[in-house]
Amino acid sequence: QVQLQESGPGLVKPSQTLSLTCTVSGGSISSGSYYWSWIRQPAGKGLEWIGRIYTSGSTNYNPSLKSRVTISVDTSKNQFSLKLSSVTAADTAVYYCARLAAGTYPDYWGQGTLVTVSS
Amino acid sequence: SYELTQPSSVSVSPGQTARITCSGDVLAKKYARWFQQKPGQAPVLVIYKDSERPSGIPERFSGSSSGTTVTLTISGAQVEDEADYYCYSAADNNLVFGGGTKLTVL
Numbered sequence: 001q002v003q004l005q006e007s008g009p010g011l012v013k014p015s016q017t018l019s020l021t022c023t024v025s026g027g028s029i030s031s032g033s034y035y036w037s038w039i040r041q042p043a044g045k046g047l048e049w050i051g052r053i054y055t056s057g058s059t060n061y062n063p064s065l066k067s068r069v070t071i072s073v074d075t076s077k078n079q080f081s082l083k084l085s086s087v088t089a090a091d092t093a094v095y096y097c098a099r100l101a102a103g104t105y106p107d108y109w110g111q112g113t114l115v116t117v118s119s
Numbered sequence: 120s121y122e123l124t125q126p127s128s129v130s131v132s133p134g135q136t137a138r139i140t141c142s143g144d145v146l147a148k149k150y151a152r153w154f155q156q157k158p159g160q161a162p163v164l165v166i167y168k169d170s171e172r173p174s175g176i177p178e179r180f181s182g183s184s185s186g187t188t189v190t191l192t193i194s195g196a197q198v199e200d201e202a203d204y205y206c207y208s209a210a211d212n213n214l215v216f217g218g219g220t221k222l223t224v225l
Contacts, residue, residue, distance in 0.1 A: 037214070046219040047154075047162065047205055060212040096161060104209035105152045109161035 002026045004097050004110035012091075012117050018084040022097030022110060029078045030055045035100040036080045038071060040093040041112075048093075052100055053080055087117045121145045123206050123217035130223040137193040139220045141206030144187055151189040152207045153182060155200075156219075162205065166191060196224045 008020035022036070029036065038050040051061035053071045061069050065084070073080040084091060094114050098106035123143040131137045141151060150169050154162035164173055166182035169189055179194045193200055201224045206217040 047156075047216040049214040049216060052214070063213065100214075104214065105164070105167065105207060106154075106162070107164060112161055 002099060002108045004099065004108060006095060006097050006110045006113040008113065008115070010114060010116060012087055012115060013119050014088055014117055015086055018082070018087050018091060018115055018117070020082045020095055020097075020113065020115070022080050022082075024078045024080075024099075028075075029073065029080065030075045033103065035103045036073065037098045037100050037106065038082045039096045039098055039106070040091075041096070042090075042093040050082065050084075050095075052103075054103075089117050091115070092117045121210065121213070121215060123151075123208060123215055125204075125206060125217040125220045127218070128221045128223065130225070131196050133198055133224055134195050137196045137200070137222055137224070139191045139204050139206075139222065140188055141190070141217050142188045143208065143215075143217075145208050145210045145215075146184065146189055147187045149208050149210045151182070151184065153189075153191045154205045154207060154216075156203045156205065165204075193222075196222070198224050200224055 003025045005023045012018045035052040037052040041047050051071045053059045068085045070083040094112040096112045097110045099108040101107040125141050153166035155165045156162040165176050165180050169184040170182040181192045183190050203219045205219045
């Protein structure tokens with residue numbers, strides 16, 4: 001059973017860079033044809049796809065966030081990471097990491113981690 | 120980019136049939152999935168490929184598709200089905216969620 005766990009600071013100052021890591025257990029991040037993704041959800045609002053990465057390093061990003069987002073993968077640690085630059089209060093949300101089956105839809109999710117942007 | 124449009128809320132009494140729609144041009148050429156999300160929990164897949172049900176999802180959940188609209192149907196809705204429901208699709212290296220529908224069962 002694949003499990004994902006997000007980790008990183010819960011509080012980030014405005015204009016700084018938000019950094020999160022997702023650790024995958026129960027299987028190798030390199031096995032199978034899976035993409036790995038970040039999704040976020042502001043309090044009381046809907047889900048927003050941020051981006052995805054394949055273990056080769058190939059990435060795709062939400063066009064609305066593309067200029068600020070970098071997703072990377074470290075296969076030796078079975079982890080992938082998110083960096084979101086120049087954050088504002090609008091980036092305050094629960095951030096989920098997820099595995100994408102068929103490269104397109106989440107079939108396993110982390111529990112989510114709340115990141116608050118505030119000074 | 121493209122958009123998926125859902126009603127913000129749907130209400131039914133227990134035992135009634137709940138229908139939640141999702142509309143978007145991309146749905147004419149790509150499959151939709153449906154996720155159920157309860158407060159404080161990660162979403163759970165309830166329908167994939169427009170109408171397929173994952174193992175462990177009750178038979179009262181079904182999906183259908185017609186043109187640019189997909190529909191999630193919960194036949195005989197139960198109180199425990201009260202949740203937010205999101206449609207989801209992917210095309211052109213872009214993945215998108217609908218805005219979500221709050222289903223109230225009371």
